[in-house]
Amino acid sequence: MGIENSLGDGFLTTKVDSLTNWARSNAAWPMPMGLACCAIEMMAFAAPKYDAARFGSEVMRFSPRQSDLMIVAGWVNYKMAHAVRRIWDQMPDPKWCIAMGACASTGGMHRCYGVVQGCDNFLPVDAYVSGCPPRPDALLHALMKIQDKVRTEHSTKLDT
Amino acid sequence: MNMELSDTLQSLVDDLSENYSDQLIDVYQSSGDTFIRVQPDAIVEICRFLKDEHHFIYLSDILGADRFTSEERFEVIYNIVSLRDRERVFLKVWIEEKDPTVDSITDVWQSASWHERQVYDMFGVRFNNHPDLRRIYMPEDFDYYPLRKEFPLLGIPGSIELPSSTPDTE
Numbered sequence: 001m002g003i004e005n006s007l008g009d010g011f012l013t014t015k016v017d018s019l020t021n022w023a024r025s026n027a028a029w030p031m032p033m034g035l036a037c038c039a040i041e042m043m044a045f046a047a048p049k050y051d052a053a054r055f056g057s058e059v060m061r062f063s064p065r066q067s068d069l070m071i072v073a074g075w076v077n078y079k080m081a082h083a084v085r086r087i088w089d090q091m092p093d094p095k096w097c098i099a100m101g102a103c104a105s106t107g108g109m110h111r112c113y114g115v116v117q118g119c120d121n122f123l124p125v126d127a128y129v130s131g132c133p134p135r136p137d138a139l140l141h142a143l144m145k146i147q148d149k150v151r152t153e154h155s156t157k158l159d160t
Numbered sequence: 161m162n163m164e165l166s167d168t169l170q171s172l173v174d175d176l177s178e179n180y181s182d183q184l185i186d187v188y189q190s191s192g193d194t195f196i197r198v199q200p201d202a203i204v205e206i207c208r209f210l211k212d213e214h215h216f217i218y219l220s221d222i223l224g225a226d227r228f229t230s231e232e233r234f235e236v237i238y239n240i241v242s243l244r245d246r247e248r249v250f251l252k253v254w255i256e257e258k259d260p261t262v263d264s265i266t267d268v269w270q271s272a273s274w275h276e277r278q279v280y281d282m283f284g285v286r287f288n289n290h291p292d293l294r295r296i297y298m299p300e301d302f303d304y305y306p307l308r309k310e311f312p313l314l315g316i317p318g319s320i321e322l323p324s325s326t327p328d329t330e
Contacts (some may be wrong), residue, residue: 079299084219085323113306113315114297122323 016156025150026056031067032116033084036074038101038133050136055143064090072119075110085122098142099125102132163189168245172214180206193250199251200262207268222275228309233257234285264290267300282307296323
């Protein structure tokens with residue numbers, strides 16, 4: 001672009017969209033919604049061996065107000081669904097959601113009256129992870145999918 | 161009947177059949193455990209007898225079961241333990257579907273309270289003289305008894321409320 005010539009060294013031009021998406025996608029702070037055994041794998045995902053810090057997601061925030069990415073790790077029963085939804089509603093936009101494991105995605109082996117058959121019944125899920133429980137690599141893969149999604153979004157909108 | 165009762169259990173069964181011969185229905189063993197089926201209206205009396213005379217001071221659990229028979233459909237099973245004699249006995253009562261009530265044993269073992277609430281919650285068996293017979297797991301306004309055989313595996317759609325997926329707009 002022509003403007004770079006007149007600015008000289010030390011400047012680069014980009015789109016606000018790209019800059020925002022770059023920042024957002026590399027700092028998706030997870031809200032660990034650890035409800036069952038998947039939470040153990042989620043801890044491994046953040047721990048040094050698998051190291052979610054490589055993707056900027058090592059900061060597990062236990063306050064919904066400071067987090068961008070909810071990881072629903074485990075089966076959600078009807079009583080808990082209200083708490084999960086409440087926490088989700090408290091997270092500031094933009095926010096994303098990973099349904100981790102078979103139970104959070106579909107109810108899994110808990111085909112019974114007490115368990116919600118997939119947390120997408122009350123949450124807008126962006127990425128599903130298969131496995132029971134999934135390996136930490138699988139969760140990292142889901143995180144990378146979320147990053148891909150964030151990077152292709154239009155983040156800057158005219159406020160009407 | 162071919163049973164291998166220990167001395168303490170044998171004396172218990174003898175004692176029961178001597179004092180409660182009309183209320184004692186069946187004694188049998190299965191998988192190494194001893195089961196004693198009694199008349200439902202005598203359950204409190206027999207529990208107190210076992211606690212006072214045979215040192216069954218520990219109520220381990222109370223279970224319900226749906227036998228899915230046309231008569232005496234529901235079963236309540238009391239799992240009691242004597243810590244002194246290291247013995248465990250299962251007491252059973254069968255109750256009718258039409259009027260599924262049995263006397264509460266909370267006067268004998270106070271810990272029965274929550275166990276009985278669970279059986280009430282899951283099977284709809286009512287316990288007379290229970291101090292606080294409410295549902296323990298399911299919502300108060302839930303209309304069904306989920307562990308009954310006729311209850312569908314996945315529940316009744318819409319019977320338990322899911323959170324609204326549209327946030328409050330204020």
